[in-house]
Amino acid sequence: MPRVLVADYDYPDLDLEQALFRRQGIEMAAAQCRSPAEVIRAAQGCCGILLQYAPVTEEVVAALPGLGIVSRYGAGYDTVDTQACERHGVWVANSPDYGVGEVATHALALALAVARNIVAYHRDITASQRWHYLSSGPLRRPREMTLGIVGLGRIGKRMAQISRDVFKRVIAYDPYLIDGDFPAFVERAGSLAALAQAADVVSLHTPLTAETRGMIGDAFFAALRKGSYLVNTARGAVVDVEACLRALDAGILAGAGLDVLPAEPVPPESPLTRHPRVVLTPHAAFYSAEAELELRRKAAQNVATWIATGRPEYVVTRGTRTP
Numbered sequence: 001m002p003r004v005l006v007a008d009y010d011y012p013d014l015d016l017e018q019a020l021f022r023r024q025g026i027e028m029a030a031a032q033c034r035s036p037a038e039v040i041r042a043a044q045g046c047c048g049i050l051l052q053y054a055p056v057t058e059e060v061v062a063a064l065p066g067l068g069i070v071s072r073y074g075a076g077y078d079t080v081d082t083q084a085c086e087r088h089g090v091w092v093a094n095s096p097d098y099g100v101g102e103v104a105t106h107a108l109a110l111a112l113a114v115a116r117n118i119v120a121y122h123r124d125i126t127a128s129q130r131w132h133y134l135s136s137g138p139l140r141r142p143r144e145m146t147l148g149i150v151g152l153g154r155i156g157k158r159m160a161q162i163s164r165d166v167f168k169r170v171i172a173y174d175p176y177l178i179d180g181d182f183p184a185f186v187e188r189a190g191s192l193a194a195l196a197q198a199a200d201v202v203s204l205h206t207p208l209t210a211e212t213r214g215m216i217g218d219a220f221f222a223a224l225r226k227g228s229y230l231v232n233t234a235r236g237a238v239v240d241v242e243a244c245l246r247a248l249d250a251g252i253l254a255g256a257g258l259d260v261l262p263a264e265p266v267p268p269e270s271p272l273t274r275h276p277r278v279v280l281t282p283h284a285a286f287y288s289a290e291a292e293l294e295l296r297r298k299a300a301q302n303v304a305t306w307i308a309t310g311r312p313e314y315v316v317t318r319g320t321r322t323p
């Protein structure tokens with residue numbers, strides 16, 4: 001009987017996965033692996049790995065000759081060394097389309113929370129009994145603002161659609177898209193600096209890659225106009241947090257809404273947790289009860305389909321290993 005490992009998960013249970021695999025005659029094991037060594041130990045005898053954040057490195061794929069597929073719960077797959085998987089013939093799959101609406105809606109919610117001072121107002125009322133529309137300072141009219149989207153893929157495009165009536169203009173920077181893939185109402189920014197110069201609200205929707213890691217740093221903030229807002233629902237390490245704090249303290253950023261951080265959960269001593277103009281959410285942008293079920297079903301089905309046919313539904317990199 002083929003055996004599959006769920007290498008880490010923060011769901012309350014794995015009933016859905018268990019039932020799906022049982023129906024297809026697949027045995028399932030579960031662990032909470034944080035290191036490559038833990039993955040190697042737990043995945044002995046397994047032909048597939050399902051994972052949330054557990055690391056799948058060169059060392060892992062090299063140590064597991066029976067492993068044929070790695071399937072990620074989610075769209076991003078930056079904890080998986082896809083090149084190493086490709087070299088060793090291991091298929092990599094993901095579940096890219098379960099929560100596009102959730103993430104875009106969350107990004108817009110964060111953008112509005114910071115631009116409308118929602119959390120600060122609430123804090124002023126509940127902590128200081130201050131009930132005044134000016135308690136958190138002046139606000140600008142959203143309809144006069146430009147939204148700048150970095151990464152105009154599935155989520156970035158949806159963000160553009162649902163935000164177009166809120167803001168005056170929507171512009172986007174995505175060097176990998178041809179003009180024809182830009183919706184007609186989205187203007188193209190030729191460079192990241194051009195986007196920074198034009199945008200009042202910047203929302204990040206790129207994957208985390210060698211190129212995007214730290215991309216939103218001092219140089220980006222230097223190009224931004226004073227009083228802008230930043231929203232990150234992509235990956236924490238796309239933003240240089242120290243540079244972001246400097247931009248907040250210099251007034252370049254009037255607020256930041258961050259769903260993702262380089263280290264999650266955020267360390268309690270981080271200045272981000274106390275900053276009056278930072279709104280944090282716990283990597284929750286993907287979440288709705290419906291999206292979570294869809295995500296888990298699609299990620300598990302990738303493995304079951306590969307076991308049945310030799311190919312998963314959602315291919316990130318093609319492998320050569322067979323079930």
Ligand code: NAI
Binds near residue numbers: 096
């Ligand atoms: P996608 O692959 O459809 O779109 C990503 C876009 O970023 C592509 O159009 C690509 O050309 C562009 N891009 C790549 N490098 C770039 C660069 N250097 N500068 C500008 N643009 C660049 O991915 P999708 O589905 O839209 O997801 C985006 C990211 O959102 C995922 O990679 C994932 O990390 C993150 N995510 C976060 C979630 C959360 O709960 N916070 C949930 C789901 C996804």
